[in-house]
Amino acid sequence: MRPVSEFERIRAMLRIAADLDSPDEVVLGAGDDCALVRPASGESIVLSTDLSIEWVHFRRDWLSWEAIGYRATAAALSDLAAMAARPIGVLVSMALPRELKTPVFEQLTAGIVACLESSGAVLLGGDTSRSPAPVMIDITAVGAVEHAIRRTGARPEDELWVTGLLGSAASAVLALQSGLQPDPGARQKFEHPEPRWREAIWLAKRNALSAAIDLSDGLAGDAGHLSDASGVRVDIQVGSLPIDPSLDAWSETLAPLALAAGGGEDYELLFTSPPGIVSNLLADFRLTFGIELTRIGQISEGEGVSWRDQAGGPTDPPASAGYDHFT
Amino acid sequence: MRPVSEFERIRAMLRIAADLDSPDEVVLGAGDDCALVRPASGESIVLSTDLSIEWVHFRRDWLSWEAIGYRATAAALSDLAAMAARPIGVLVSMALPRELKTPVFEQLTAGIVACLESSGAVLLGGDTSRSPAPVMIDITAVGAVEHAIRRTGARPEDELWVTGLLGSAASAVLALQSGLQPDPGARQKFEHPEPRWREAIWLAKRNALSAAIDLSDGLAGDAGHLSDASGVRVDIQVGSLPIDPSLDAWSETLAPLALAAGGGEDYELLFTSPPGIVSNLLADFRLTFGIELTRIGQISEGEGVSWRDQAGGPTDPPASAGYDHFT
Incomplete structure (x- = not known):
């Protein structure tokens, strides 16, 4: 059985992200087993994923947790930019060691949400877990494009x-x-x-x-x-x-x-x-x-x-x- | 700069996954900045993400690397099943500690590909990194559905x-x-x-x-x-x-x-x-x-x-x- 705190964390994530305005492509946002997106006629859905791992991609003594969340999200959305695609949303997986309590999780989420807001994108789903050691954030960016640049x-x-x-x-x-x-x-x-x-x-x-x-x-x-x-x-x-x-x-x-x-x-x-x-x-x-x-x-x-x-x-x-x- | 081995690993992943038959929805598979998928008329794209972390979700002395990759993929595709959606593909992020060399990475990938093959799905993209400690696999499942079950x-x-x-x-x-x-x-x-x-x-x-x-x-x-x-x-x-x-x-x-x-x-x-x-x-x-x-x-x-x-x-x-x- 997963620890109760995992569900509490997912609820916290959904609460912090609740005020984001949903793009038209989002048929169903986070909260069920899956999210649903439907591109406009003639457009495709664009997908990319980007890992941010503590001690490899960032250090917690160099950046606030808010900035760590923001940077991880911006890195994922940047892959959409490379195809000239418009962001729709992200799926976020986060693993945190036990010593990092709920406020850290909330600050990471606030950074993710701030970056989403600046791009008009939403949280489409996610997963959380404890981590045996480093903080790990994996973000899948979801966008839409008519003619992708390759x-x-x-x-x-x-x-x-x-x-x-x-x-x-x-x-x-x-x-x-x-x-x-x-x-x-x-x-x-x-x-x-x-x-x-x-x-x-x-x-x-x-x-x-x-x-x-x-x-x-x-x-x-x-x-x-x-x-x-x-x-x-x-x-x-x-x-x-x-x-x-x-x-x-x-x-x-x-x-x-x-x-x-x-x-x-x-x-x-x-x-x-x-x-x-x-x-x-x-x-x-x-x-x-x-x-x-x-x-x-x-x-x-x-x-x-x-x-x-x-x-x-x-x-x-x-x-x-x-x-x-x-x- | 990312270590050269990261690109080698991504190439290995693409090579091992190259023989999978692409569903019609896949406009562009792995290898560029993003993948492109386009649902059939009346259908939506279905998205979910699932973390598998060593010592939390699996132990390397209990399962072969192939089985670890297979299970992580099956867990992600199972979220699509819960909405009665058909799998199209996955994006895979993997972080491995330095002591695990290329053959381990290839066995994990082979397990992922075996599970994809049994569902007619493909590798749509991914990211790799070294990990400071545990093996971490995050899989985003991508499917299609006309009427999602909630x-x-x-x-x-x-x-x-x-x-x-x-x-x-x-x-x-x-x-x-x-x-x-x-x-x-x-x-x-x-x-x-x-x-x-x-x-x-x-x-x-x-x-x-x-x-x-x-x-x-x-x-x-x-x-x-x-x-x-x-x-x-x-x-x-x-x-x-x-x-x-x-x-x-x-x-x-x-x-x-x-x-x-x-x-x-x-x-x-x-x-x-x-x-x-x-x-x-x-x-x-x-x-x-x-x-x-x-x-x-x-x-x-x-x-x-x-x-x-x-x-x-x-x-x-x-x-x-x-x-x-x-x-």
């Missing part, structure tokens, strides 16, 4: 673009690892990353996305996934990366470029676009979303990721020393 | 029925806890439970389901959930429970009835039916599925779960001593 769509001549700034999460982690206060902007982006699904849908509507991926593993790794999936070469101009300015503080000991290229979990959108489209959208995009789009490279025939200097010649990949995904 | 539909005068036998998992766990070999039939049901979605759809088509729930927490607990959701009283005849015969071996030390009523994880279907329907279906059901349907009680106005003796008088609930969900 990793496979990059073509030679396409341009390579990125939203926002790179290296913010790496900057915050470096500070925390060193016992320092992170830069306030970097901390905000680390604690409450914004999944770029609105930006992705806006760009997709303007035919500006041929392929997309969200930056969870870091630019170097995710550009490699995009290259593999599309069967193309990705050239990145190292001089053009939009590096979070808080990384300048580390320039004496570590290369900000390496941190921006190798650090993960910024949850910005890396995308390719047919030539000449995005440059006409820059001002509108900035006005609409308050962040920049930056062209950082080019797609060509071939394979793999190549790094280019300002003259266009080959250069070494930025060393990824200094940031190792919390491990 | 926990809320039980009405006074309805009959209470159950599929198959109760207490098989409890019997196997008791043996393993005592250092004995489980009864072969009980072991088979413990290692490879069969989610009853075909049975549920068959019964729903014949208007034999007014409410349903799968027996994951045990008859006593799950009957309580059904009572709460429907706002009715559930009367259970203690003398009519279809107890797994392997529990007879424990009758000198423990009451088989208490084990059948309190033991969880049999994944049989507990359902209510309008009067007089199921009794006409019994022979057909047995011929079709090779298991029995047993009437174990009655729905009335009121609330809660009441236990009844053979004369219909009130009796004490079966004590649930002896089985405590592996903890």
Whole structure:
């Protein structure tokens, strides 16, 4: 028999999430054996899952429980952004060790619900358990899309673009690892990353996305996934990366470029676009979303990721020393 | 940066699952940022999630890794059965401690895939991570249904029925806890439970389901959930429970009835039916599925779960001593 507290926790989760407005696609929300969703005519349901594990993906002494819940949810919704899909809701599985009592569970749930609210999504279901050791959160994101953007769509001549700034999460982690206060902007982006699904849908509507991926593993790794999936070469101009300015503080000991290229979990959108489209959208995009789009490279025939200097010649990949995904 | 082995593991998972036949609803399977599913006209997508954690839900010295993967998947698909939904696929998150190498991961995946294959479902996506301690598996089940059966539909005068036998998992766990070999039939049901979605759809088509729930927490607990959701009283005849015969071996030390009523994880279907329907279906059901349907009680106005003796008088609930969900 499961302990009574499991049902109490599920009830607490449902209570905290009860005020969220349900998207039209939700036929039946959390509380029965399953949730039911039905896409609008011509749309598909979009599904992805994302694990957050204590000591691997986060540390409880670095983040509030609210921020841990928020980040885990944002990471899951970010996968929807990579397909230019609209969030509908999430299913949440949480395992907590016995020493963490109900208030911790409620703070985690409040962070999850805050992130859902900012995306107009709801809690569709979940499971809870005690954990023998670490806190574990697994979030399945559920969205809807008419025309999904895939990793496979990059073509030679396409341009390579990125939203926002790179290296913010790496900057915050470096500070925390060193016992320092992170830069306030970097901390905000680390604690409450914004999944770029609105930006992705806006760009997709303007035919500006041929392929997309969200930056969870870091630019170097995710550009490699995009290259593999599309069967193309990705050239990145190292001089053009939009590096979070808080990384300048580390320039004496570590290369900000390496941190921006190798650090993960910024949850910005890396995308390719047919030539000449995005440059006409820059001002509108900035006005609409308050962040920049930056062209950082080019797609060509071939394979793999190549790094280019300002003259266009080959250069070494930025060393990824200094940031190792919390491990 | 995530360790390289994570991507290797995801590739291994995709490779092992590659031969599964895709249901029509799957627009895009695993491998991109998200999967895409589209229900047939008039149908909804059905979603549920189920955690399996080492030392809470299973022990690695009691089950093969293949059986651990199979059971975790069957438990998730069983939630679809409770709504009379057809499985489409699953998203799988797995966290393994470092000491467990690739072959263990592959055996877990093989067990997941074997269960998917027996239900005509596919792998729709997943995530992997190392775990600081226990093995953790979270499975989100994705199905489709036209008319979902809910926990809320039980009405006074309805009959209470159950599929198959109760207490098989409890019997196997008791043996393993005592250092004995489980009864072969009980072991088979413990290692490879069969989610009853075909049975549920068959019964729903014949208007034999007014409410349903799968027996994951045990008859006593799950009957309580059904009572709460429907706002009715559930009367259970203690003398009519279809107890797994392997529990007879424990009758000198423990009451088989208490084990059948309190033991969880049999994944049989507990359902209510309008009067007089199921009794006409019994022979057909047995011929079709090779298991029995047993009437174990009655729905009335009121609330809660009441236990009844053979004369219909009130009796004490079966004590649930002896089985405590592996903890």
